[in-house]
Amino acid sequence: MMQNRDAGDTPVTVIGLGLMGQALAGAFLRNGYPTTVWNRTAAKAEHLVTQGARLADSAGDAVAASPLVVVCVSDYDAVHGLLDPLGEVLDGRVLVNLTSGTSQGARETAEWAARRGATYLDGAILAIPAGIGTADAAILYSGPRSVFDLHESTLRSLGAGTTYLGGDHGLSSLYDVAMLSLMWNILNGFLQGAALLGAAGVEATTFTPLANKGIETVNGWLAAYAQQIDDGAYPALDSTIDTHVAAMEHLIHESEFLGVNAELPRFIKALTGQAVADGHGGSGYAAVIEQLRKPSGR
């Protein structure tokens, strides 16, 4: 049984009070939602209780307290360890799982929840605990659209970047790792540049304004690259892959000359070289996606 209440009126439960869980419960409380919390170690609820949260006696009591139950624990095994023993109390609840995991784990948990009579949204938090409840927090959801729509205003109190991805429960986990991958690549590119320039006596803080500007520029290209990917055609709008590969030689040479790590530059050149070997030397850089789509050996 799902209840359609106004924002600020839906009772919510938060299970798991690590730093992130505490931030989630705190955001619900600040937005006026009656909030029940539970954690295996009750002491972590103390601060939230002073802010008006109700501490449940058990996980089952916590689930029973609210139609909307948000779970944020260490991993999916912990989710099942907590919820599997609960029995019928899950029936009719909306379970929102913000625990990090894999797309397959999300799909399996959705099936498990359905067998218990619960509806399920999987979510991924692209924010640090301090960002929860602010304009900076992006939280991605996947699962039934109608369930998301029903609780969107409640969930939006956790972050302005609340985004619905689609009905496949695995999408939030997939987007999560895709966004993290992008993040790691940007950070590695920045750190590689800082290492290279640092070896020539340039401080990282000196490099940063130009790096910021360059990232902004490249960010502006992605829509056109994406269109090429969806079209399956990669005309070289600017440089060809052959030109990129020649410049990658310079990067490797400079890294070796300055005695900094050249493994990442060599990896990039090898990957791009595969695109050349596949006949994409005259294509634009987006053609490299064809190499990334191929399964790799372990």
Place this chain on the structure above:
Amino acid sequence: MMQNRDAGDTPVTVIGLGLMGQALAGAFLRNGYPTTVWNRTAAKAEHLVTQGARLADSAGDAVAASPLVVVCVSDYDAVHGLLDPLGEVLDGRVLVNLTSGTSQGARETAEWAARRGATYLDGAILAIPAGIGTADAAILYSGPRSVFDLHESTLRSLGAGTTYLGGDHGLSSLYDVAMLSLMWNILNGFLQGAALLGAAGVEATTFTPLANKGIETVNGWLAAYAQQIDDGAYPALDSTIDTHVAAMEHLIHESEFLGVNAELPRFIKALTGQAVADGHGGSGYAAVIEQLRKPSGR
């Protein structure tokens, strides 16, 4: 002999009329500079001549025509192939070399130019030919500050992002590869994410708005990371490297599960794992720079 003239009055010469050289000469012409051009294949000058350029009879004639000589050819060997035979005509000229090359090549060319009595600025163009002369074109210069200052207004007609980096002639080439490295890493991260989501039926154009937002967010973190790098201390302001490595496992798992290439994710995890092995598991991600500073075997 350097002449201090007003913008629009300094005669300029552009040697090398590939797509980029033509764009450079075109920007000078549009800004009213008396422009002499030369190219090994004279036909490439035709369009510029209709715009008012003077086509020199020889490379020596081209150098003699202007106090400021911009060279943009395929590589440094081509620069020397053209200019080495010219003799005394270089004496007193300002040579601005916008040919792509290495920092060591730039420093050697600066010494060579000094022996010919020329002063030398090395430059790197972070733009495509169509961007030259616009607000989007970043062109980086290194060499004597006084020479850059004297010709800054003339050079600025090639792009609003005209930036002076410092006295070391090698800096523009180094920044060039550092910025390119950043670009390739961003593009690879985006393509990896698009490949992963594409395997789950998500179009690249659907991924792009979230990717754009994520890149903008990460871009905002770099100043703090740079400060940590310059300070040599990497407190975990948000996630620890241990937490990152655990999430990298998810990325690898998802890639393998969906049958897309997991080599880049594995590379990233191996690099970050080295930081953990060095005792940086509890540090912030910026500590990975210590791995990138280490020389690597070939």
